[in-house]
Amino acid sequence: MKPKNKLSKQWLLTSVVSIIAVSVIAACGGSGGNAVTANPAVGGPPWLNFGGNAQHEGLSGVATQAYSRIVWQTPVDLAPKYSAQGYLLVHYGSxxxxxxxxVILPVKTAADPVYRFEARSGIDGKLIWSENTDYVMPAYRWTPSYNISLAPNNRLYAPGAGGKVLYRDDADAATGTLKSIVFYGDSVYAANKSVLDKAIVINTPISSDAQSNIYFGFVAAAGNPAGLKSGVTRIGADGKSVTTDISAIVPGTGVAKVATNSAIAVSKDQKTIYVVVNDNIATGVRQTGYLLALDSTTLALKSKVQLIDPNEKGPANISDDSTASPTVAPDGDVYIGVLEKTYGTHNARGWLLHFNADLSQTKIPGSFGWDDTASVVPANLVPSYKGTSTYLLMVKYNNYERAGSGNGMNEIAILDPHTEQNDKISGIKVMAEVLTLLGPTPDPNVPGGFIEWCVNTAAVDPFTKSVIVNSEDGYLYRWDLTTNKLSEKIRLTSGLGESYTPTAVGADGKVYAINNAVLFAVGK
Structure with missing residues (x-):
């Protein structure tokens, strides 16, 4: 959905009440590890984080199943909160x-965000266990995502109130105990619980690295009893914590915190984490920020770069409404989506900024960045590609209709990050388009336009040479990269305007997408 104060009209042709009524295939309730069923072992590659792994590549490790049917479905929101125009401005966690x-999913259980997480069998969706959380969601215009993370040691992590990290060992086990880690000390928290529950808030997805260490950003209210300022925390697999204050490591930049919703990325060699930071929200002021490279063990600053609009040559907008997170590519280059400096000068598309691993070199930008995390596409998946890059990038490529700009020709694209062309909108040099594909469904509210693509991180299947991508028209599509056509589709709902959602792939090859507050498992 485009980042507008007044959003363009979209379809709202179905009520979530009716969807939820048919979607619950097992009891939704339960807490404290209550078992409902056991999960038959499958054995396959896990999907650990937002974007699949700590680099957010979006690459599946198994061939995806055909879109034969909706195998099971379950709500991710029991109290969806629609805007006056009927839009669903909620970023649902992956x-x-x-x-x-x-399959473990976060579930929003109340209109004012309250969450639990549920473990369900990927075979049939039956509930295995569920846990309630005490997490307090920060208030924003678009409800931020509540993301959970699975470490390689099979420990599940989730945010709790007061900056606590909730965890459960052996995520497959039908019984277990929910425990917590307070990174600034159990005794400090216990002495000031009622205040700290609201004063310290984890505001990013939790990311786990290959050694089962985790990273996250948090915001801290001024004068809180823990004496914290907004920052980044690392909790090692051994339970030991390291925290850094953002304003202290980049003084004089104006940044105050990690950007809300932006998941921390980890370099391939596990030595560096990449963190998007911005200033606090102020009425009428567009947020700006930096990309930081921090030592993954000590959180010491290694390098930083200001995020600049490549067309206007000024600070880009680093919005807390976005979920754009850094992608670390196979060659170590880093990509991050931003909004343009002056809203609408690039049709509200923003830019995909591109840097080398130590952030010392700014490279060719992509022509779209709003609320999108680029997925990695090995170049050999696109037979028509004759260039020299070993990998390409899959991105959303909407061209939002807006008075005086945009045309509603909403596309998805495969881009070559190392080859340039003239941008069709601004004329500056941008990543070359390898493939583009227009949305298939005309938008009745935009003459000549097409319904927006609805994804903030898309799953790429190297085995079938395809991309799993969601649309606001209510369909889940397979984009065949050999033919540049939509080779499969399945109707999830009748469609509506909603915040962008993730797609993911299960260990058995089922594909997962969210539409109208429901998670759908699609396969044979």
Whole structure:
């Protein structure tokens, strides 16, 4: 959905009440590890984080199943909160999926965000266990995402109130105990619980690295009893914590915190984490920020770069309404989506900024960045590509209709990050388009336009040479990269305007997408 104060009209042809009524295939309730069923072991590659892994590449490790049917479905929101225009301005968190095919999803349980997370069998969706959380969601215009993370040691992590990290060992087990880690000390928290529950808020997805260490950003209210300022925390697999204050490591930049919703990325060699930071929200002021490279063990600053609009040559907008997170590519280059400096000068598309691994070199930008995390596409998946890059990038490529700009020709694209062309809108040099594909469904509210693509991180299947991508028209599509056509589709709902959502792949090859507050499992 475009980042507008007044959003363009979209379809709202179905009520979530009716969807939820047919979607619950097992009891939704339960807490404290109550078991409902056991999960038959499958054995396959896990989907650990937002974007699949700590680099947010979006690459599946298994061939995806055909879109034969909706195998099961379940709500991710029991109290959806629609805007006056009927839009669903909620960023729903990505499911994570174990190697044994347990699908674990965050579930919003109240209009004022309250969350639990549920573990369901990837085979049929039956509930295995669920846990309630005490997490307090920060207030924003677009409800931020509540994301959970699965570490390689099969420990599940989720945010709790007061900056606590909730965890559960052996995510597949039908019984277990929910525990917590307070990174600034249990005794400090216990002495000031009622205040700290509201004063310290984890505001990013949790990211786990290959050694089962985790990273997250948090915001801290001024004068809180823990004496914290907004920052980044690392909790090691051994339970030991390291925290850094953002304003202290980049003084004089104006940044104050990690950008809300932006998941921390980890370099391929596990030595560096990449963190998007911005200033606090102020009425009438567009947020700006930096990309930081921090030592993954000590959180010491290694390098930083200001995020600049490549067309206007001024600070880009780093919005807390976005979920754009850094992608670390196979060659170590880093990509991050931003909005343009002056809203609408690039049709509200923003830019995909591109840097080398130590952030010392700014490279060719992409022509779209709003609320999108680029997925990695090995170049050999696109037979028509004759260039020299070993990998390409899959991105959303909407061209939002807006008075005086945009035309509603909403596309998805495969881009060559190392080859340039003239941008069709601004004329500056941008990443070359390898493939583009227009949305298939005309938008009745935009003459000549097409319904927006609805994804903030798309799953790429190297085995079938395809991309799993969601649309606001209510369909889940397979984009065949050999033919540049939509080779499969399945109707999830009648469609509506909603915040962008993730797609993911299970250990058995089922594909997962969210539409109208429901998670759908699609396969044979």
């Amino acid at each position: 499911p994570v999926i174990t190697a044994k095919n347990t």
